[in-house]
Amino acid sequence: MGVMIDGVWHDRWYDTAKSGGRFEREASRFRDRLxxxxxxxxxPAVPGRYHLYVSLACPWAHRTLxxxxxxxxxxxxxxxxVDPRMGGAGWTFGAPVEAGPDAPAFAGATGDHLASHAAMHQVYAAANPTYTGRVTVPVLWDRERATIVNNESAELVRMLDRAFDHLAPAHGNPDLVLxxxxxxxxxxxxxxxxYDAINNGVYKAGFATTQAAYxxxxxxxFAALDQMEARLAAGAGWLVGGRMTEADxxxxxxxxxxxxxxxxxxxCNRRRIADYRMLRALTARIAAVPAVAATIDDTHIRWxxxxxxxxxxxTRVVPVGPDDPLVVNPAFPAPTPPGL
Ligand SMILES: N[C@@H](CCC(=O)N[C@@H](CS)C(=O)NCC(=O)O)C(=O)O
Structure with missing residues (x-):
């Protein structure tokens, strides 16, 4: 975990001292658009021009996958x-040095297909040699301009939702607009x-360094999870429009x-998702969509x-459980979402 200052990598943890023990997420810096x-x-949406850098562990990168x-x-x-184990060099493509000499890369980490960099901070330095900020995934890289297009997942998914649809059926899927x-x-x-209470809320709880911030x-x-549970119950199992959307x-x-x-x-242990009827069903139903199932890697996530x-x-000891938390609730079967 670290940060880049004027293009130089520094190994340091989040500084919560200046914010009363609170984790404050920085805005993403690369904001071009397709x-x-x-x-x-x-x-332009040109097949073969763009490359995604992701972690299978990261919920923001998972969106783009x-x-x-x-x-x-x-x-x-x-x-x-990237390798899911983030050490002092931040995200790396092979095993982090802390894993020990000659440790193999984690199964499922691919290396940098594009530029053979050892670490993600080198990708950021290649995009901007004086970059200052966090080195995060996901990143969408532009081969033609040799820089990062965008590193904000919320914007990336809006682009991917439409940009290639005019190339269907070779690329894109205009029948499923999320x-x-x-x-x-x-x-x-x-x-x-x-976003505020749940996606980022779990990080605010987990990275808090005071009781009050936690x-x-x-x-x-948990108030927002209750609210989404009620919304799903009122909305035939989906958050918006009675069908699977970006919100789900x-x-x-x-x-x-x-x-x-x-x-x-x-x-975040007031309740588990397995304890909520609708949230659990939503999780199981989306995880069962074959295209989504192919993007889930429980080992990368836990490690x-x-x-x-x-x-x-x-201690870096990684828990083994829970055993399959995604048992489909038989009272709420999972129909295939339209457009798939
Ligand atoms: N706003 C970004 C956040 C991405 C993000 O924070 N990714 C995490 C991984 S889950 C990361 O790379 N963190 C490294 C760091 O903050 O140093 C997005 O949604 O794309």
Whole structure:
């Protein structure tokens, strides 16, 4: 874990002292955009031009992997997967030095297909030699301009939802638009609650270094989960529009990590997702979609958090459970979402 200052990597943990023990997430720095249609003025959606850097452990990067699969962009956008164990060098493509001499890379980590860098901070330095800020995934890289297009997952998924659809059926999937125009305002409203209290709320609870900061995050987190539980019950099992949308998928990448990681490691332990009828059914139903199932890696998820955050778990011992937290609730069968 660390930060870049003027293009130089520094190994340091989040500084919560200046914010009363609170974790405050920095805004992403690369904010270019792909054209959503061929006549729009963004960067053109050209198959083979862009490359995604992701971690299979990361809920924000997981969003982009899900969109890449559901929107049939696997042949259009290549991917490199980092090792889930984040040590003093931040995200690396091979095993971190802390794993020991000659430790092999983690199964499922791919190396840097594009530039053979050893660490993600080198990707950021290649994009901007004087970069100052955090080195996060996901990153969408532009081969043609040799820089980062965007490193904000919320914006990336909106781009991937449309940008390649004019190339269907070779690339893109216009039959499955996850943020359709008529639902966008409602999706944005649900996302705002889910982002602050749930997606980022688990981090605010887990990275808090005072009791007050922790409780200030964990109480709104469970209030928002209750609110989403009620919304799902009223909405035929989906958050918006009675069908699977961006709102469900943005909630999903936190829910799938909740019982194995956030409940224990981040102390979000009032309840498990398995204890909520609707949230559990939503998690199981989305995880059962084959394109989504292919993006879930429970080992990367558990190893990343428990191994990397030594301020929380200094022994780096990674728990083995829970056993399958995703048993489908038989009272709520999982129909295939439309467009798949
Ligand atoms: N706002 C970003 C957040 C991405 C993010 O925080 N990713 C985490 C992994 S889960 C990361 O790379 N953290 C490294 C760090 O903060 O040093 C997004 O949604 O794309």
């Amino acid at each position: 054209a959503l249609t061929p006549d729009d003025d963004g960067l 899900i969109w890449r699969k559901l929107k049939r962009l696997e042949d259009a956008i290549s991917v490199s997967v 943020c359709p125009d008529d639902l966008r305002d409602e999706i944005d409203a649900v996302n705002a609650v889910v 409780e200030d995050a964990v109480e709104p987190l 998928l943005r909630l999903f990448t936190t829910l799938i990590r909740f019982d194995p990681v956030y409940h224990g490691h981040f102390k 990343h958090y428990y191994w990397s955050h030594t301020t929380i778990n200094p």
